[in-house]
Amino acid sequence: MTRAKWIFIAGLALLAATFAMSWQADHPTWQIWQERYNAEPNVTPVPIAIRVLTPTQTGKPELCLTCHVGIEDISASHPAQTFGCVVCHGGDPLALDADRAHATLRGGRNPSALNVAAQSCGQPQCHGGYADEEQNHVDRVLKSLQATYAGGIATVRYTFGEQSSPVAQFGLRAVSDASNPLPQNALAALREFQAMAGTIDQTFQENCLNGGCHLGTLPKQPQEYYYRSTGCAACHYLYADDGLYRGSDPTIPRDQPGHGAFHELTTAIPYTQCDHCHNRGNYSLKQMAFLPRDDLPPVAAPIPTTMPPEGRQLKEYYQPIAQFTKCEVELNCVDCHTAQEAMGDGHIYGSKKDVQYIQCQTCHGTLTTTPPVAAIQDANELAMRQARINGHADFLHVGDRVIETPHGELLWSIKQVAPGKFVQMDKVTGKIYDVPLVKGSGCTQDGKTQTSDYCHQCHSVVR
Amino acid sequence: MKLWRKEKSLIYALHPEKIPASGARLTYTFGLGGIAVFSTLVTLVTGLALTFYYVPTPDGAHASVVLINDVVSFGAIIRGLHYWGAQWMVIAATLHLARVVFTGGYRPPRELNWLIGLGLLVVTLLWDFSGYVLRWDDSAYWALLVGTNLFREIPVWGETLYRALVGDAQIGAAALLRFYGWHIFGLALVGVFGIVYHLWRLRKDGGISRPLLKAGEARAFISRDELFFREFITAALAAAALVFLTLLVPSPIGPAANLDAGAAEVRAPWIFLWVQDLLRVLPPVWAGIVAPLVVLLALALIPFIDRRGGNGRAIWFARERWKPQLLLAVIAMVLVALSVREVLP
Amino acid sequence: MALSRRDFLANIGWGALLLAAGSTAAAFARFMQPNVTTPAPGPVEIGAADEYAVGSLTYIESARAYLGRDARGFYAIVAVCTHLGCTPRLEANDFACPCHGSRFTRAGDVVNGPAPRALDRAFVGRAASGKLFIDRRRVVDADYRFAA
Numbered sequence: 001m002t003r004a005k006w007i008f009i010a011g012l013a014l015l016a017a018t019f020a021m022s023w024q025a026d027h028p029t030w031q032i033w034q035e036r037y038n039a040e041p042n043v044t045p046v047p048i049a050i051r052v053l054t055p056t057q058t059g060k061p062e063l064c065l066t067c068h069v070g071i072e073d074i075s076a077s078h079p080a081q082t083f084g085c086v087v088c089h090g091g092d093p094l095a096l097d098a099d100r101a102h103a104t105l106r107g108g109r110n111p112s113a114l115n116v117a118a119q120s121c122g123q124p125q126c127h128g129g130y131a132d133e134e135q136n137h138v139d140r141v142l143k144s145l146q147a148t149y150a151g152g153i154a155t156v157r158y159t160f161g162e163q164s165s166p167v168a169q170f171g172l173r174a175v176s177d178a179s180n181p182l183p184q185n186a187l188a189a190l191r192e193f194q195a196m197a198g199t200i201d202q203t204f205q206e207n208c209l210n211g212g213c214h215l216g217t218l219p220k221q222p223q224e225y226y227y228r229s230t231g232c233a234a235c236h237y238l239y240a241d242d243g244l245y246r247g248s249d250p251t252i253p254r255d256q257p258g259h260g261a262f263h264e265l266t267t268a269i270p271y272t273q274c275d276h277c278h279n280r281g282n283y284s285l286k287q288m289a290f291l292p293r294d295d296l297p298p299v300a301a302p303i304p305t306t307m308p309p310e311g312r313q314l315k316e317y318y319q320p321i322a323q324f325t326k327c328e329v330e331l332n333c334v335d336c337h338t339a340q341e342a343m344g345d346g347h348i349y350g351s352k353k354d355v356q357y358i359q360c361q362t363c364h365g366t367l368t369t370t371p372p373v374a375a376i377q378d379a380n381e382l383a384m385r386q387a388r389i390n391g392h393a394d395f396l397h398v399g400d401r402v403i404e405t406p407h408g409e410l411l412w413s414i415k416q417v418a419p420g421k422f423v424q425m426d427k428v429t430g431k432i433y434d435v436p437l438v439k440g441s442g443c444t445q446d447g448k449t450q451t452s453d454y455c456h457q458c459h460s461v462v463r
Numbered sequence: 464m465k466l467w468r469k470e471k472s473l474i475y476a477l478h479p480e481k482i483p484a485s486g487a488r489l490t491y492t493f494g495l496g497g498i499a500v501f502s503t504l505v506t507l508v509t510g511l512a513l514t515f516y517y518v519p520t521p522d523g524a525h526a527s528v529v530l531i532n533d534v535v536s537f538g539a540i541i542r543g544l545h546y547w548g549a550q551w552m553v554i555a556a557t558l559h560l561a562r563v564v565f566t567g568g569y570r571p572p573r574e575l576n577w578l579i580g581l582g583l584l585v586v587t588l589l590w591d592f593s594g595y596v597l598r599w600d601d602s603a604y605w606a607l608l609v610g611t612n613l614f615r616e617i618p619v620w621g622e623t624l625y626r627a628l629v630g631d632a633q634i635g636a637a638a639l640l641r642f643y644g645w646h647i648f649g650l651a652l653v654g655v656f657g658i659v660y661h662l663w664r665l666r667k668d669g670g671i672s673r674p675l676l677k678a679g680e681a682r683a684f685i686s687r688d689e690l691f692f693r694e695f696i697t698a699a700l701a702a703a704a705l706v707f708l709t710l711l712v713p714s715p716i717g718p719a720a721n722l723d724a725g726a727a728e729v730r731a732p733w734i735f736l737w738v739q740d741l742l743r744v745l746p747p748v749w750a751g752i753v754a755p756l757v758v759l760l761a762l763a764l765i766p767f768i769d770r771r772g773g774n775g776r777a778i779w780f781a782r783e784r785w786k787p788q789l790l791l792a793v794i795a796m797v798l799v800a801l802s803v804r805e806v807l808p
Numbered sequence: 809m810a811l812s813r814r815d816f817l818a819n820i821g822w823g824a825l826l827l828a829a830g831s832t833a834a835a836f837a838r839f840m841q842p843n844v845t846t847p848a849p850g851p852v853e854i855g856a857a858d859e860y861a862v863g864s865l866t867y868i869e870s871a872r873a874y875l876g877r878d879a880r881g882f883y884a885i886v887a888v889c890t891h892l893g894c895t896p897r898l899e900a901n902d903f904a905c906p907c908h909g910s911r912f913t914r915a916g917d918v919v920n921g922p923a924p925r926a927l928d929r930a931f932v933g934r935a936a937s938g939k940l941f942i943d944r945r946r947v948v949d950a951d952y953r954f955a956a
Contacts, residue, residue: 006696013703020710025537050534063534092718094526096533104718178858189861605894609907612892627840635846721869729894729906743908743922747892 030096033067036250043070043248050096055084062086062093064101070248075265077389088120112232114147114173114216121232133346134382141232143175144344144355147215151351152208153193159285160200168350172209172216177348185354186347203288212290222258225296228276229260235342236265238273267334267390268428271313274333323460325360332428336363338409339386345407360455362405363414363424365437367445373416374404383412395425477662478687479670485777486671487685487693491566494697495559499587500658501698502555505548505705506590507655510647512541517597519643521636524599525719532716543709549591551705553734556587564765564791566777567784568672574766576664581763583661586654588734593646595732599639604720605729607634607642609742613751674777730806737801758794765790851943853935857882857956865898865914871942873930874898876914881953884930884942885916891923903927915950926950 031048038045051065064085065071073080078088086093090106107113111120122128122138130136141147148171158166171190182188193209195201211220215234219226227243228234240246243257252259281292313329327336334342336358349355365371376383376398387396390413396402401416414424414435422435438445445454469475485491516535518527531538560580563569569577596607611634614625630637665671676682731739741750765787780788811819852871860866865876867887872895874885885903887895894907902919903912910921917926931946932954940954 003692006692010696010699010703014699017703017706021537021540021706024710025540028533092529094529094533100529100533100716100718174861174864176858176861178856191861191863605907608894609892623841626842626845627837630840630842632842632845632848637842637846726895726897726906739908742892746922 028096029098030067033250034069037069037248040070040248040250053080053084055080055087056082058084058087060084060086060093063096064091064093066096067098067251068249070250072247072249072263074263076391078265087123090120107231110229110231110233110237112229112237114142114231117141117231136346137343138232140344140346141215142173143177143346143348144342145349145352146342147344148172148175148190148348149209149214150187150190150349152214153204154350156204156285157201162199162201166351171348172214175348177346179347183345183347185349185351187350188348190348190350200288207289208283224257226276226280227258228273233260233265234277235269235273236267238262238264238266238269239276241272241276267386269332269334270428271332278333323456325456325459326461327433329461331424331426331433334427335413335424338405338407338411340407340409357407358405360452361438363403363411363422363435364455365439367438367443370420370437370439371403371422373401374410375399375401376410383410387412390427392425392427392430474691475687478690479666481684481686482670482690483673484683484685485673487690489693491777492562492671493558495555495562497694497697498701499552499555499559500662501701502548502552502705503654503658505702506545506552507651509541509545509548513545514647519597519640521599521639521720524597524639525716528598528600528716532714539713540706540709543712543714544705545594546714547705547709547712549594552587553591556584560584560762561791561795564787566672566779567769567781568777569766569787570672570769571766573665573668573672576661576668577766578763579657579661579664581759583654583657585759586650586657590646590650590654591734592732593642593650596642597639597646598716599720600717601720601726602717602730602732604634605726606732606735607638609731609739610735610751611638613747616747617752618748672777733802736805737798740801740805758798761790761794848945850945851933851935851941853937853939853941856939857934867898868942871930871944873942873944875932875940875942877956878953881955882932882940883950883953884932884944886928886930886944888928889923890918890925890927891921896927 030050034046034048037043046069050063051069052061052063053065054061062084065080068085074088084093085091088106088111090104090111092101092104095101105111106120107116111117117138118128122136127135127137128139133140145151148168150168150171153170153172154163154166154168157163157170163169168187169191170193172193174190174192176189177186178188179186193201193205195205209217211217216230218230219228222243224243225241227239227241229237229239237260239259240261243259245252245254245256245259245261247262247264249263252263279293281290283290337356338358341356341358344355361371363371376396378384379398383402384396384398387393392413396412396415403411403414403416403422405411413427414422416422420437420440422437424433424435425431426433513531516527516531516538518524528542531542533539535541563577563580592606592610596603596610611625611629614628615621617624626632628638628641630641673682730736738751738755741754744750745754768790769784769787849871852868854868854871854875860875860877860882862877862879865874865885867873868875868884871884872887874887876883876885889896889905889907889910891905891908891910894905896903896905896910896912902914903916905911905921905923908922910923911919912923912927913919915926916929918924929948929950929952930942930944931948931952933941933943934954935941940956
């Protein structure tokens with residue numbers, strides 16, 4: 001070949017190489033996400049550029065928002081400007097390649113998964129590392145019944161003769177409590193449950209514990225009404241019944257079920273969230289299986305928010321055969337069940353009856369007494385903080401009297417507005433309800449034998 | 464008045480006036496030595512560019528590499544050219560060594576140049592290893608840990624050698640800084656000087672070795688013009704190929720170095736996979752220090768186990784030179800087999 | 809044959825040059841030796857005693873050691889393979905080092921692989937804060953336990 005032809009080939013090859021280099025440098029993968037975000041309706045378009053967030057707490061720049069442009073702030077208590085993303089999620093703050101950025105994420109998509117919660121949510125000075133156990137939420141949850149499943153395990157083993165007493169010995173994780181003295185009915189330790197091959201335990205493990213309803217695993221066959229997360233997010237990260245994301249992060253597909261409704265944590269937890277585990281069906285010990293209920297209609301889509309329209313609650317709330325009162329089908333679970341009931345009090349219990357203690361009389365009182373109250377003394381005490389975090393800071397003030405439970409918990413959303421007159425605020429909608437008291441009413445119960453099941457005999461809602 | 468005259472240019476002076484056509488054929492040398500030099504130039508230039516962003520501290524190293532890769536304009540390309548240029552350097556140098564053995568280019572008077580070339584191969588491998596460590600990701604950290612702990616195992620002088628290499632009682636900021644110093648300066652000094660000496664020595668020894676003339680045959684030559692043209696085109700095409708390779712296959716970077724106990728598999732850099740395999744069965748000093756030195760010594764002795772002049776020069780696979788060819792073939796097969804064994808599950 | 813004065817002086821000169829070169833090389837070798845080294849890390853505080861259940865073996869990244877607890881108390885196995893220093897990972901019933909295939913029992917004894925001896929043990933104690941600490945500078949034997 002002549003020299004000219006060689007020079008031609010070499011020149012063209014180098015020019016092609018230069019063009020290819022420039023083209024690749026001009027089309028980074030993160031650009032796609034920003035373009036997609038800008039194409040959405042009702043957004044202010046962002047200039048196509050790398051977006052740097054330098055949280056004030058760490059001072060180290062993070063580039064997560066380059067792809068996750070438009071993602072919601074996780075909560076008012078955890079603003080991204082202060083905390084950034086990496087302190088909770090882990091990951092590589094400077095990588096703009098998805099695989100590399102996400103390779104070191106704690107817990108994958110969910111940093112509150114129980115196996116990593118202590119390093120994410122439970123970091124010292126966050127929700128862990130305090131002398132006062134009330135502030136060590138992660139530690140409390142890890143020991144709580146919903147996480148250890150100690151009661152379920154003990155019942156199965158006792159029923160099948162594997163242990164001679166119904167007292168719980170095993171949990172999904174080994175936990176121990178060195179407190180001295182232990183409260184009544186509290187256990188010192190649980191060992192880790194390990195199913196022996198070829199026993200009923202193995203069927204129990206496969207059918208129920210792997211992909212069953214407890215805080216540590218995702219549902220085996222995610223479908224409508226079942227979508228949820230694990231760990232702290234199992235309660236605090238709301239999922240719509242259809243499992244679709246409705247926020248504005250362009251990297252999260254809008255049509256792929258299995259994502260929370262918004263990238264937000266909340267304490268205003270509607271009943272639908274609890275219902276993604278509870279009231280989904282019945283257990284059969286004989287078949288060692290869960291029998292899902294089949295009486296619910298398909299989820300109406302699209303649902304604008306996770307707040308269901310009025311009237312659904314009664315139908316979907318509880319199993320068809322049971323009896324429930326008006327407050328149970330109008331209020332949310334969190335309006336009555338307390339933080340200690342749901343998240344544990346830092347001690348280990350082996351049965352729901354030792355944990356769940358709220359009764360009708362806790363709020364409604366008895367024939368002879370009104371509910372005991374305590375006054376709010378400090379603007380920063382627990383009840384006030386709970387009210388603020390819930391988004392209803394104006395409901396409660398220092399000096400207000402709120403109901404105090406037999407375990408000493410203050411029900412911040414039920415306050416005494418006049419002697420003998422109480423109101424309750426719905427923690428999700430903010431609606432105010434009057435709380436009728438038993439004392440002075442026409443109730444014909446015997447005060448000495450009054451328990452909640454008696455109340456239901458007269459006060460059940462007719463379906 | 465002309466500022467530039469071709470016959471007075473430096474490039475002109477660097478090339479001999481005419482060289483035997485047989486030595487300049489692509490099917491003889493495959494241009495491997497030239498490609499090795501070209502790759503060195505690419506890594507030196509891209510290396511300079513990288514020093515403007517790379518931070519040689521344990522806290523900053525990995526983050527700066529991620530920054531170069533993902534944030535800096537054309538950073539991924541510069542880093543990729545540096546990475547692939549470096550791997551090409553190793554491969555070209557190794558294949559060049561094989562070419563020289565299989566064509567007898569080590570024969571007198573070229574024995575000293577053979578040793579210089581072998582030294583350059585060592586420099587190239589050390590360059591590759593030290594560059595690998597500078598990433599300060601998972602694999603780099605383990606490679607540095609094991610590599611330096613190997614020196615500790617040497618009797619009597621082990622701890623002293625370790626401290627000279629690492630600059631501290633254990634690896635950390637001092638080790639990273641020292642490896643950085645070797646990588647961007649120490650090895651560069653030795654390498655550039657070695658390349659210059661290697662090329663000068665080649666000319667002094669009479670250029671690329673050529674076969675003896677048959678009876679009645681006249682030797683054909685090409686001019687320095689023609690030689691330089693061939694080098695220029697080869698370099699241009701090699702550059703284009705290197706760029707396309709970089710664009711298609713990104714250079715790797717793993718997660719930041721951490722001492723977590725989750726590593727399922729730790730793999731040495733590809734050039735030392737065979738050493739990792741040996742370390743599983745032989746004591747550390749034997750596998751990690753003695754074995755490579757023995758291989759190096761065997762290669763160094765090649766010109767001295769075949770000292771004959773005469774027939775068999777500059778011809779591929781000449782039977783008279785069976786000893787060094789067999790030796791190289793055996794060494795190559797053993798190293799490749801050990802490396803493959805390490806990689807297979 | 810007697811040495812001429814010229815040759816003698818030249819030899820002295822060459823000898824001196826050689827000595828100069830040699831001592832410079834020695835000086836450079838000494839230069840490369842660090843005079844100040846980073847001390848080995850001291851006691852590393854970990855969690856409270858009741859965070860670790862009896863029978864557990866937990867990796868503590870900050871101490872680079874595994875904290876174990878049995879009926880007799882706490883012990884720490886240093887997570888540094890005795891072969892060439894990689895971190896062995898805990899599998900179902902033993903430790904496996906990912907670098908060159910050494911395996912150790914849960915107690916740290918060598919099962920197979922190139923490791924020459926069992927994994928080292930470190931001291932476990934309780935700090936003033938009430939939390940446990942691991943001190944790798946104090947080597948203890950396999951029988952040592954810290955009774956919680």
